[in-house]
Amino acid sequence: MTVLIEGGTVVTMGSRSRIINPGSVVIEGKTIKEIGKTDDLKLKYKQADIIYARRKVIMPSFVNTHHHLYSTFARGLTVPGPAPENFYDILENLWWKLDKALFREAIYYSSLVPLMECIRHGVTHIIDHHESQSYQIGSLDEISRAVEETGTMAVLCLGASDRYGKGVRGLEENERFLRKKNDSVKGMVGLHASFTVSDETLKRSAEIAEDFKCGVHVHCCEAPEDGQITREKYSKSVAERFRDAGILNEKALLIHGVHLTAEDMEIIKEAGASVIHNPESNMNNAVGYARVLDMMEKGIRVGLGTDGMSPDMLSQMRAAFLLARNEYKDPNAAFSQAPEILLNNNPKILRDVTGWDAGEIAPGNSADIAIIDYDPATPMDENNFMGHLLFGMIFSDVDTTICGGKTIMRHKKILTVNEPEIAAKCREISEKVWENIK
Numbered sequence: 001m002t003v004l005i006e007g008g009t010v011v012t013m014g015s016r017s018r019i020i021n022p023g024s025v026v027i028e029g030k031t032i033k034e035i036g037k038t039d040d041l042k043l044k045y046k047q048a049d050i051i052y053a054r055r056k057v058i059m060p061s062f063v064n065t066h067h068h069l070y071s072t073f074a075r076g077l078t079v080p081g082p083a084p085e086n087f088y089d090i091l092e093n094l095w096w097k098l099d100k101a102l103f104r105e106a107i108y109y110s111s112l113v114p115l116m117e118c119i120r121h122g123v124t125h126i127i128d129h130h131e132s133q134s135y136q137i138g139s140l141d142e143i144s145r146a147v148e149e150t151g152t153m154a155v156l157c158l159g160a161s162d163r164y165g166k167g168v169r170g171l172e173e174n175e176r177f178l179r180k181k182n183d184s185v186k187g188m189v190g191l192h193a194s195f196t197v198s199d200e201t202l203k204r205s206a207e208i209a210e211d212f213k214c215g216v217h218v219h220c221c222e223a224p225e226d227g228q229i230t231r232e233k234y235s236k237s238v239a240e241r242f243r244d245a246g247i248l249n250e251k252a253l254l255i256h257g258v259h260l261t262a263e264d265m266e267i268i269k270e271a272g273a274s275v276i277h278n279p280e281s282n283m284n285n286a287v288g289y290a291r292v293l294d295m296m297e298k299g300i301r302v303g304l305g306t307d308g309m310s311p312d313m314l315s316q317m318r319a320a321f322l323l324a325r326n327e328y329k330d331p332n333a334a335f336s337q338a339p340e341i342l343l344n345n346n347p348k349i350l351r352d353v354t355g356w357d358a359g360e361i362a363p364g365n366s367a368d369i370a371i372i373d374y375d376p377a378t379p380m381d382e383n384n385f386m387g388h389l390l391f392g393m394i395f396s397d398v399d400t401t402i403c404g405g406k407t408i409m410r411h412k413k414i415l416t417v418n419e420p421e422i423a424a425k426c427r428e429i430s431e432k433v434w435e436n437i438k
């Protein structure tokens with residue numbers, strides 16, 4: 001089928017980003033066939049299925065490089081016990097209790113809800129990090145099923161951990177899933193964090209990653225406890241331990257990096273690994289600020305994730321922008337870097353991890369597109385687009401989301417799954433999950 005997205009403002013992104021207004025995009029099957037002026041393409045493709053995009057922005061859909069889809073059932077959850085005093089308390093009293101309470105059906109439905117929310121925010125590609133210590137083998141199949149049904153694409157892993165003595169089983173699930181072949185879902189090796197995995201688990205994760213030529217997805221220095229416990233147990237920093245185990249390379253994703261030292265940053269830079277910034281989560285957990293501008297200046301590639309906090313990558317970018325200005329006490333900081341992280345770095349990270357092309361509207365590329373309800377009140381061109389993005393477009397709704405040439409939301413209606421039915425089922429299952437939490 002040929003689809004013509006007609007009459008919007010096309011923002012191509014990529015190394016030679018262009019803005020075409022009024023512009024149109026032609027999709028043939030799964031790929032972009034042509035972009036150009038609307039009048040020219042309307043004449044050329046008279047039989048195409050038309051998606052009207054007048055007074056809207058047509059741009060590449062978004063990539064989330066760190067999500068926790070399973071966190072759905074934490075919404076509204078009240079866990080008995082004293083209020084947390086630090087990050088370790090948050091893990092022990094909330095997240096570790098939740099991941100012990102999940103079961104097969106809960107994993108599937110807890111994935112569907114945030115995937116639908118991602119679609120509503122123009123996010124088509126998600127790199128997810130799952131945690132379910134109570135249900136490990138087969139857990140990634142449940143998430144994969146949700147991904148395929150929603151029409152999105154994802155990279156999945158299970159965060160193996162030895163905190164319950166189940167690290168071996170976690171790695172077995174990662175290895176099992178990596179053996180599966182799927183066009184829309186790929187795998188990585190997942191680890192929880194340095195302070196919860198043994199030397200044996202870390203070593204085995206490196207071996208699996210090498211066998212499958214994939215990366216390791218692991219939390220890194222999110223809070224002081226990670227570095228402190230690692231130093232006490234292994235007489236190394238987190239980055240030193242990861243380097244010595246052989247998991248640091250250009251496909252490795254190190255999540256958070258809030259408490260990385262300058263020496264850690266040099267190790268990460270040398271290895272070519274990426275650090276994924278999660279500003280809203282870091283603020284929510286009161287763990288501090290990851291000095292991402294320092295990392296970028298050193299040559300470390302920084303990506304942007306939500307850590308389960310949100311499906312909205314534009315609002316996450318804005319949080320990164322404002323937080324950097326506040327932390328660096330510089331009213332000029334992050335104006336170019338925050339959009340660069342989302343629009344350029346995230347697609348590059350996805351490409352290195354999976355081989356999927358994303359992040360640019362260009363002939364031959366996968367047709368991954370977000371059409372946004374943004375009719376600028378002032379002139380918009382290549383020179384001032386970032387200002388529109390940071391101060392205007394982030395308040396606009398996504399009208400249509402296309403992933404791999406398939407329209408999965410059209411004019412704000414999700415076409416792949418039944419939202420009300422899923423929400424009702426989730427409310428039912430959440431009560432069972434909450435009952436399991438003690």
